[in-house]
Amino acid sequence: MYAIEIENLTKSYGNFKAVDNLTLKVEKGITFGFLGPNGAGKTTTILSMIGLIIPDSGSIRILGEDVFREPVKVKERIGYLPENATIYEELTAWRNLEFFANFYKMSRQEKEKRIEELLKMVGLWDVRYRKVKTFSKGMKQRLLLAQTLINDPEVLILDEPTSGLDPEGAYLVKNIVREERKKGKTVFFSSHILSEVEELSNRVGIIVKGKLRALGPLEDIKREFMELEGYEIKVETKQKLPQIELPEIIRIEKVNENKAIIFAKEDIREQLSELLAKKGATIVSLKVEEPSLEDVFLRTIYRRSD
């Protein structure tokens, strides 16, 4: 069963198509990184998942329930961290969480226990009776994160969760994501920080101009990228590098006498080692350089976008 199923989602603002026939499925228990440049349609997709935006067409199901037909049933089981949002500034941290907790069927003791747990978790326990308007941006973001977790959700939807956070805050968010993943929760998060996506997610989706350009486990996306864009093989020999000629080679960039980077259509390490052995060269190292997520991301945006 999928935690999130988006089918043929389309949303336009005037003539601009923010999301164009997007189909995306996210399995239960995984951490899904949703990547895309600004204006690619990430936030529109996420807001549609919460029911804050009404799409032109398509459907969204979360934990088997239709988001637009059964909004309350869905929202009882999810937690959402909005991007660039704030929390009620005239209320204290405690009163804010109490307000959100009141939407759930919990006893007073359960509510108080949960609020205490969360405030301690996000490091705001000591300032729980202070008005939010006196908080720093990072503190507000941490309180927002706490409200996301108030109902111990099965699916967490985080829109740019570390945006505007100091390193300590970002570390806290990442830790929470890891903890939730350990508990078997599904985490769907959008980000433009590629290292963060690489670090946290086991599946990635890249959206460009409202269309999904890449989807799957990070390793698969990288492999697919290499097959499409070519392999980058680094070779180093003890002796001077001999002349290398193979039909799969696109070009060779010499670093020095012993080192070179070979760009090939496929993984030719076996053929290379045979050729070098024949020519009497001793191999010091021969490895395929994996593309970074940044390479994949940038190429996806600039090469594949129409």
Added chain:
Amino acid sequence: MTDVPPIFNIALKDIYESMRTKRLIITFAIFLLAGAGMAYWMKTSIMKMAMEFQTENMSMIRGTQLSAVKYFLAVLSVLLGADAINREIEGGTIKATLSHPIYRDQFILGKYFGRALTVLFAFLLFAVSNVAFLLILGIPVSSDAFMTFIKPLPFFVLFSLVYLAFGVFLSTLLRKPLNAIIVAVLLPILLEFIYPTAVSAIIVFRAVGSGAPPTDIGALQESLGKIYMLLSTVPGHHLDNINNAIFYGFTSSDIVEGGFGSLVAFQTQNVSYYEAIGLAWKHIAALIVMLLLPFAIAYTKFMKADLR
């Protein structure tokens, strides 16, 4: 289980939140001062009268005072409603709130109820301070006088709710709270002052445009009918008529239908509260329609809006 209904949760949060704003504290202070000022006005008015007319005129003074309060109420109510929704959208707080198990209609109703309770509280503050200051100034408030004060209150509340609905309508129509607040300040001035003055002036000018003295009672009555018809879009006009029915026993339609002669007859009539409501039922119905119409538009707009 502590199961707080979502509408009340939103309403209580809204009251709790607004009680902590300087804007509301200033508004409450104005209402408190208005209550005191009106008590002083009543005292000076009564002292100027001959003793035998005091009791008879007490209700008339009260009616005039309450008509003046309507301007305050209109401005306060429309201002309270004007940033009910758009401020939540602008600040992004609506995104966090609506991600919890609550329907959109519960949100807008909760916001409306929260603000309505705040208006009621302000009005209650005015009423209590008014009675308290009357007692402080040495004017005895008999049970009859108190009833005189209480009788029109439900209609003042209805009038406030109409302007609150106008405010909520503005808050769904205009994305920027500041723009909505500017329009909200102008709206009661336009509806309650400029428009009625302009309508009356134009129609009277046309009726007596020849410069001849207005001797034709029938023509004047016809002009008055036109004025009242055009004023039927103004909430304050209906409130004034309900007030007139309660305090003087007549409404504008009675004058138009019965002629000026009926005014004298009505003035001497001492109608009961239920009779007054019977007389003013059209105006009460008009206020209810004026409450429901803008709220229904705001509701529909909000239900279909993209909350980005």
